[in-house]
Amino acid sequence: MRLLLVEDDAMIGESLHEALVGENYAVDWVRDGRSAELALGNDVYDLLLLDLGLPKKQGLQVLSEYRQRGGMLPVLIITARDATADRVSGLDAGADDYLVKPFDLDELFARVRALLRRQAGRAQPIIAYGGVTLNPASREVFLNGSVLNLSAREFALLQALLDPPERVLSLAELEEKLYGWDQEIGSNAVEVYIHHLRKKLGTNFIRNVRGVGYKVAAI
Amino acid sequence: MNSIRQRLLLWLIVGMLISTGIAGLSMYLLAQDEANELFDYQIKQIALSLPGSSQLPVVTADDEDPEEDNVIQVWDAQGKPLFVSYPSRALPRYVATGLHTVNYRQQPWRLYNTQRRGQFIQVAQPMTVREELAAALALRMLMPFFVLIPLLAGLIWWSVGRSLRPMQDVTTALATRHADAMQPLDETDLPQEIKPMVIALNQLLMRLDQAMQSQRAFVADAAHELRSPLTALKLQLQLTERTSGDEQRTIAFTKLNQRVDRSIHLVQQLLTLARSEPRLEQAQFTDVDLSALAYEVAQDFMPLAEAHQTELRLELQPDVRVSGQQVDLRTLISNLVDNAIRYSSDGSQVRLCVARETGHAVLQVIDNGSGIPADERERVFDRFYRREGTEVIGSGLGLAIVRNIAAVHHADLELSDNSSGSGLVVTVIFPL
Numbered sequence: 183m184r185l186l187l188v189e190d191d192a193m194i195g196e197s198l199h200e201a202l203v204g205e206n207y208a209v210d211w212v213r214d215g216r217s218a219e220l221a222l223g224n225d226v227y228d229l230l231l232l233d234l235g236l237p238k239k240q241g242l243q244v245l246s247e248y249r250q251r252g253g254m255l256p257v258l259i260i261t262a263r264d265a266t267a268d269r270v271s272g273l274d275a276g277a278d279d280y281l282v283k284p285f286d287l288d289e290l291f292a293r294v295r296a297l298l299r300r301q302a303g304r305a306q307p308i309i310a311y312g313g314v315t316l317n318p319a320s321r322e323v324f325l326n327g328s329v330l331n332l333s334a335r336e337f338a339l340l341q342a343l344l345d346p347p348e349r350v351l352s353l354a355e356l357e358e359k360l361y362g363w364d365q366e367i368g369s370n371a372v373e374v375y376i377h378h379l380r381k382k383l384g385t386n387f388i389r390n391v392r393g394v395g396y397k398v399a400a401i
Numbered sequence: 402m403n404s405i406r407q408r409l410l411l412w413l414i415v416g417m418l419i420s421t422g423i424a425g426l427s428m429y430l431l432a433q434d435e436a437n438e439l440f441d442y443q444i445k446q447i448a449l450s451l452p453g454s455s456q457l458p459v460v461t462a463d464d465e466d467p468e469e470d471n472v473i474q475v476w477d478a479q480g481k482p483l484f485v486s487y488p489s490r491a492l493p494r495y496v497a498t499g500l501h502t503v504n505y506r507q508q509p510w511r512l513y514n515t516q517r518r519g520q521f522i523q524v525a526q527p528m529t530v531r532e533e534l535a536a537a538l539a540l541r542m543l544m545p546f547f548v549l550i551p552l553l554a555g556l557i558w559w560s561v562g563r564s565l566r567p568m569q570d571v572t573t574a575l576a577t578r579h580a581d582a583m584q585p586l587d588e589t590d591l592p593q594e595i596k597p598m599v600i601a602l603n604q605l606l607m608r609l610d611q612a613m614q615s616q617r618a619f620v621a622d623a624a625h626e627l628r629s630p631l632t633a634l635k636l637q638l639q640l641t642e643r644t645s646g647d648e649q650r651t652i653a654f655t656k657l658n659q660r661v662d663r664s665i666h667l668v669q670q671l672l673t674l675a676r677s678e679p680r681l682e683q684a685q686f687t688d689v690d691l692s693a694l695a696y697e698v699a700q701d702f703m704p705l706a707e708a709h710q711t712e713l714r715l716e717l718q719p720d721v722r723v724s725g726q727q728v729d730l731r732t733l734i735s736n737l738v739d740n741a742i743r744y745s746s747d748g749s750q751v752r753l754c755v756a757r758e759t760g761h762a763v764l765q766v767i768d769n770g771s772g773i774p775a776d777e778r779e780r781v782f783d784r785f786y787r788r789e790g791t792e793v794i795g796s797g798l799g800l801a802i803v804r805n806i807a808a809v810h811h812a813d814l815e816l817s818d819n820s821s822g823s824g825l826v827v828t829v830i831f832p833l
Binding site for chain 2: 191192193194196197198200201204214237238262263282283284285286287288
């Protein structure tokens with residue numbers, strides 16, 4: 183899952199970036215409204231975390247223009263503006279959720295998970311598919327009831343393939359979901375992780391769609 | 402007695418009583434004069450109308466009120482009493498003729514003596530008769546006043562109460578309003594005596610309203626701005642909790658410390674700003690040596706300048722004195738020097754100059770950093786205004802504090818470009 187974090191405060195941005203990376207999200211952090219617009223143009227993100235008081239272009243303007251262009255990303259506003267009118271205008275401009283600073287990291291993570299869940303079109307917090315059960319909150323994976331030990335990257339890769347399942351993702355898309363701008367990607371890193379996952383889940387669980395990419399398929 | 406109504410009533414009634422008393426006394430004296438004249442004439446006529454040489458019967462039967470009546474006595478040429486009207490009250494024979502006043506048995510009498518055909522006639526009248534008549538007359542003339550005074554008292558009580566009703570209305574209007582209702586009181590149709598008070602009150606309300614609005618804006622701004630360092634602090638605290646390993650924990654604690662420092666800095670600046678807000682009463686000014694103060698501040702900033710490899714150069718004319726508050730002026734210079742060092746790139750130069758010009762003392766802080774564009778020079782004095790793209794962690798309050806302190810000292814504040822290349826010049830011009 184790749185998130186775009188828009189936050190002008192260096193200290194807050196740094197901590198949020200660190201915290202989200204710690205949750206195995208790929209995070210790109212930009213610090214003003216213009217850069218946010220540029221980054222959104224890439225269309226590789228699963229969620230937008232947006233501060234409102236931004237240099238160069240205000241967060242609300244960035245958001246409403248993004249929605250006018252047809253942007254579908256779930257948007258979570260994180261701001262110090264706590265007045266009811268601010269919340270209303272934030273949500274009316276197209277935000278899906280609104281979090282007032284200072285907030286708790288666990289709450290932020292929960293809201294991010296909830297938004298991603300809805301974006302993938304499901305209501306259940308746990309993803310179950312073909313004998314595999316994945317819990318994004320506790321980051322546990324079960325195969326036919328028994329716990330699987332996955333590395334952080336393996337977990338992120340599996341979640342990308344399962345949420346929603348049976349969608350075909352290219353190698354490039356998978357790389358984008360796993361790595362932010364600031365992370366080095368080994369030339370065949372994703373293929374290595376797929377190889378590891380196949381060993382743990384069974385070879386046929388992750389299918390190679392020739393010439394397109396990968397998808398999960400129930401055995 | 403603290404009621405205007407009671408006080409007015411008391412003084413008016415006392416005044417009326419005193420003037421009634423004076424009027425009564427003068428009426429009594431006038432009436433007494435009249436009575437004297439009248440009775441003198443009366444006793445003279447009695448004496449003159451007595452029949453001559455007749456043998457008058459001696460009257461023995463006193464009438465009902467003998468005290469008030471005249472005593473008529475007649476003697477023959479040898480001094481033998483021929484007649485006395487009330488023997489029980491017979492007076493001695495006074496030789497002097499005409500009208501005169503005597504004391505007999507501790508009582509003043511008025512006498513008229515005359516001699517006719519060998520007879521000596523004396524008519525005496527007690528003075529009390531005259532006094533009683535005068536008093537009765539005076540009292541009768543004063544009677545209307547005694548009716549008038551209670552009537553007037555009632556009238557005063559009622560009319561004063563009625564005249565003071567606008568005051569009562571003002572009191573009610575003030576008493577029943579909310580603490581935050583600062584709209585002015587109605588000034589129309591007010592009596593001349595109360596109108597200035599209400600106008601003054603409205604002006605006070607207006608000033609209070611302005612002060613409260615600026616305080617409210619300040620608190621709202623401060624609440625908003627406090628959230629950022631607190632958010633950074635809380636996030637870092639939660640991240641620190643999650644760290645494992647000594648190295649990670651050390652880094653996390655360093656960051657935690659930076660964020661606490663930032664919060665402390667903001668709170669300190671907020672408090673300094675609140676203190677520097679222009680006050681209504683004039684602050685206590687003393688004679689401050691601006692050059693010496695600038696020198697002291699520069700010493701304090703040497704370590705910071707060294708850390709930024711900035712050359713802090715002093716150009717101070719000795720003994721430039723202004724009237725002001727030492728503590729505030731130190732804050733002003735410190736904020737300007739601090740800004741100049743922090744917002745200039747490393748290896749730059751900051752000049753702190755104090756000079757005396759005709760009628761002014763001039764303090765300048767000159768850096769060769771990136772400067773401030775002309776269109777932002779007004780806004781940088783707004784509280785919490787931070788220029789876009791500044792990497793330096795600041796509160797956005799430093800220049801707002803400087804502006805407040807300059808205003809309290811009636812000093813002019815100017816931002817301009819550094820003529821020798823890039824950079825900003827902050828000029829504070831103090832009146833001498």
